[in-house]
Amino acid sequence: MLIDFDKMEPQVIPHMRGGEKEARMRMYTDPRNKIMRGRLIPGATIGMHTHETSSEIIYILSGKGKILYDDGCEPLEAGSCHYCPKGHAHSLMNDSPEGGEDLRFFAVVPEHCAE
DSSP: OOOOGGGSOOEEEETGGGOSSEEEEEEEEOSSEEEEEEEEOTTOEEEEEEOSSBOEEEEEEESEEEEEETTEEEEEETTOEEEEOTTOEEEEEOOOOTTSOOEEEEEEEEBOOOO
């Protein structure tokens, strides 16, 4: 199945999960997964949140930023892959200065279903 993000309307999500500014997301969802391509402008964040029922994988396509993860901080750049297991908390941020590069990422949230 081909997922063509370029043909999807972007969703603009102000203060995503309590974060700063806005996130722009193109998202495919079904009962088992959320598959997203997103963008954070400089200074934008996705707020700290805990994955109570699922995990998340975030792959950085371009730009730089960081992940706050549980009690730590991980720098990110193109080619970085962050994994947040079920039960853990994280926040994604583009900490580039104003006028800097957007942080573009691909993320997958598999929904854990009982079989």
